[in-house]
Amino acid sequence: MNWITNVVRPKIRSILRRETPENLWIKCPDSGQLVFYKDVESNQFVIPGSNYHMRMGAVARLKSIFDNETWFDVAVPDVTPDPLKFRDERKYVDRIKDARAKTNLNDSVKVGYGKLEGAPAVVVVQDFDFMGGSLGMAAGEAIVKGLELAVEKRSPCIVFAASGGARMQEGILSLMQLPRTTVAVQILREAKLPYIVVLTNPTTGGVTASYAMLGDVQIAEPGALIGFAGARVIEQTIREKLPEGFQRAEYLKDHGMIDMVVHRHELRPTLARLCRLLMKAPAVEVQAPKSAPADALPPPDPAVIAAPPA
Template identity: 75%
Template structure:
């Protein structure tokens, strides 16, 4: 065998085999970096801890399906369907078409839009729950999301159950313009209907709860619960500082600040939310505690 043939054999056959033997496949997203401390933590450990970083207790965002599975008994619930709405009423396009953004978000999250509704039992008490998923276009409020909130309220009304809503949103969906803003009064009317019927509505504010949702259903609950460190407000701190030309207090618009100033009722660790919501639903429904 010639020297050239030997080198080709080593280069083309031996080296790739050696590389394949030495190469270690590392699964994607094996580690998660804590935003507070920079600590690297196994994703499985964080997932098992309800997406809270062990040690720092930083609350990461929790997906809609995972949230409902955690809240309902045995992780079992009925998914409530929402009527179809016009997909792209304004034929909106910026860097890419709105319809393409929707397709990407649906493929990424497995959701039809930013709100998922479930009906099931919480410690044997029938409850309607809806979760706004920030992973779907920033949890933005468009016609589909607004319709979902209304359907959730109507489901609670028809089935005479409490409504629990987990909120995470950057505000109205700009691609739908005024049609997005119209969801603010529509959802407000739906929530007021529950109040007139004497049915409990509990709002759980997660990070972030901002924009138009804070001017409607997010702040209309009988009880407002917030997760630790959640950003809650209408406009962002930078916009407010530029408007009033003053430095804002430390922790302004964070859950703990709002609790101390009476805007939310309690700030709870994610592990405490399920038993607390269960007790509140029974208290407000005048139902005996579960055995």
């Protein structure tokens, strides 16, 4: 009897068992609705029933913005991977390795150069899945590089912010990225080129205290958490109960902190219109062919552009 129970039955179960992907279903944090992952992915990671905006990876974000889902990856200068030899429960270098394996990104910021409704644009995207989108030396270099490339190419720069703040494992070197990125934004502004920021969920900490709130136009996705300190810290400091919806995109728009709250499905045409307006470019008739023609992208610069993504 033990042989049947311990050997035969497990073998039968292993034969009949079907492997189910872990992300086959997604549960909406707002309504609790269960949705197929493929349905959410095809809907730009917006839950169809509740319109809840899930977090969107850097590559998926670039695909949703650029024409024909095609762009050039911008090469970013290398930095010292662990300047402080930091260690808490684990080594910092091990955390970086795990984050790179999880996201297939070098760091929390990815920069792309391509066309948005026929016009060249530089798009800088933070990926929250990479150590909470934290701002370290590599991320700071990527943001500065994107802003410098926009000046060089005389094109708008669009930044998608998603971060928990500065990266503590890099200490003061992380905090130095706040003034560095602010200076780079000022250089773009002196060149009279548009700087548009899209605040996604969440955008907090030192990122909010620097380049994320310096846009010529401040856009936010619906329901995005935007702030510097957490709500609980603020309540303990001022000893008052905060109003409902405090630090959410809609609340900030009502109180003049941001300009627009735009649904993700409307984000691409909205950004294209803003770029044309701020660049004083004429309106164009948008066509979306299935395959990208040979001249669909601006000519690459070998000094700053890497190979197109696989």
